[in-house]
Amino acid sequence: MKTYILHRLLGTIPLLLVISFLAFMVIQLSPSDPAEVAVRVNEIVPTEEVLELTREKLGLNKPFLTRYVDWISSAVQGDLGRRYVDDKPVAQELAKALPPTLWLAAVATIITAVCSIGMAFICARYESRPVDYLLRGLIFLGTAVPGFWAGLLLMWLFAVKLDWLPTSGMNSAYSVILPAITLSLTYTATYARLLRNSMVRNKQSNYVLFARARGLYPGTIWRHIFRNSLQSTLTGLGMSLPKLMAGTFVVETIFAWPGLGWLCVTSIFNRDFPVIQAYVLLMAVLFVGFNLLMDILCAAIDPRMRNGSQQ
């Protein structure tokens, strides 16, 4: 197992290097001159003199590869450069924006888990009955509705009309509810469908038939069905945390949630390259990290995977 983990860990290094290089390169390909962007974002008129000073300050007069090596070697040490907008360290800004996004993603994951399991269970239990159709219709709607629209509708209903919750911001414990629900909508719909289908399939397997024949309690049988159906969705759910974190752009903007998504959107509009690069790198690390974690977990559960990878 140890060699497997080590093997996989080492494997992520070149992958992350490639991703970071691509991120760096793609941003360099942008037609905007970074020095000019850095100057303009502070509403300074970009004269040649200022541009020259800025280029020197930001190290933009060095060759491309030197800049990449400089950037990645400082990034490994936790220094992600400075923002163009206000010259603050990028790492510090990301660290400030990470907790709100993590909090939002965590609550959304819980809502996703509870709702999708609950809905899948009901659908599978009452398969092909009206309630199954109704829920499946809702699930379909949930997948189809765009996040920004659903968010605004929820805000209108719960904040303005019913006056139960604040519209936006992160001022009270209740503030997280609306954005988390909005964020979880699509995921809930996806996982509920996945789990429902898996449960319906399992329901028809032989072990259920035998269990019935043995006269087990229906509750016990359903527990078995549920556990056997979970496996396929578990990997998906595990990956949903980084996915949720990367998908908060719209929700954070609508709900004025001071997290990573909002930071990234403003940075894109401002062409704040150091932040965008760092964001891409962070997301790559998260995705690769969670993927690795899930693989290791699966390998721990199922030894066949370990052997397979070592051959």
Place this chain on the structure above:
Amino acid sequence: MSYASTKDIRNINPHLYSGEMAAQNMVFEPLVINTTEGVKPWLAESWEISPDGKEYTFHLRKGVHFTDGAPFNAEAVKLNMDAIVANKPRHAWLDMVNLIDRNEVIDEHTFKLVMKHPYYPTLVELGLVRPFRFISPNCFVNGQTKDGVSGYAGTGPWVLTEHKDKQYALFTTNKNYWGTMPKLDTVRWRVMPDHQTIMLALQKGEIDLLFGSDGDMLNLDAFNALQKEGKYVTAISAPVASRAILLNAHQPVTEEKAVREALQYAVNKQAIAEGVLNGTESVADTLISPTVHYCDLGLPARHYDPAKAAELLDAAGWKTGEDGWRYKDGKKAVVRLYYNSQNAQERTIGEYMQSDLKKIGIEMKIIGEEKQAFLDRQKTGDFELQYSLSWGTPYDPQSYLSSWRIPAHGDYQAQVGLERKEWLDKAITELMIEPTEDARKKMYRDILTYIHDEGVYIPLTYSRTKAVHSKALQGVGFGASQYEIPFETMYFQNSTR
């Protein structure tokens, strides 16, 4: 009182440009202020200008303190002015910073500003929101302000007491304010990046005021919807800035004066003012409103007249082809209009113009670009038509004209194809240091007449600042510039809130 903005106040260092101007204006004050009646005393009670126009002696208001207790005196003024001058490259847009020779302390309450040349907009520019405002010298870092400040102690009516990045900023009344005390105790500046969210928050009563110019804070549709609803008070300022279309005299089709002139007659501004801007803005006949000082020149208006436009094009050799479009020497009349895609209003205006131009056989392509790409394009001059919005009073006309000389601006790029561009730039440079009023009037007349005759701008409308607020909030007015929000005059009718 809660005010919603799509932007955080960010860094409100008064000598830099990264913060929100309205917030800088709350905390920091200038020596003089710009009003609709011209420049008025503020932290300076009076001043004298030497006969050669180079020395300004200011008599400072006594008994004024920064909110950290430091006295506001000539020494503080000098330190601030020196700190601004020490960061010259950052103020390149403002000629005045380059023209400051030295700052002198005469006595405790007398400060002298010495210029290298006489510079006529000196007083107006001293009253701008930035950079000539005063922060306590205790907030300086290493004797300077260019690399940041350690606090925001100003002399203004408000104190920034709390700031949560990207969430809110809380301003409370400066208890020791020297002037008229604000009537509100606090102003909460809430950050909401989405316009729809701001609307819903207003309906819920979470915020009391929306304030902004040119679709910044609220678009016109929303403004009208709120106006109709009758639950809120909507207000519109007097015209503040010029909305125009820049015609690039350095591009194949628009380089011809006849084409530019034809375009002036082809665009139905009235339809745009009524159809797109819902009658909230008045039609512009000249680039800068005649209400602006030096700009009431009686220049001939070019009213909507598609027949005349067609005539001009015919005379210039642009003949209508079989497909309905005009051609000259096998070249089709195609122009591209670029706009900032974040501004929905600009697209609609573009569509109105597209149909106007089609009527006279010119094909117009409308291309929306993200703000930075839009600015990049300004610099390269790769456009026939582009939006141009002046900075408004008190920047107009002097700062606006001054910016025409900077190659990174679209104005420069559009004008560079003009025969007398060199003269134009020189005239603007000379204008700024012309000490006599009559000579200045003549120079403005020459410059603006030339620009008008050459038709490098299609003036559309004069834009206005808009405000929407709850009925309980009273005293909402407009400052001299569209970037200031006069919070200090606002109050709640019944003190229940």
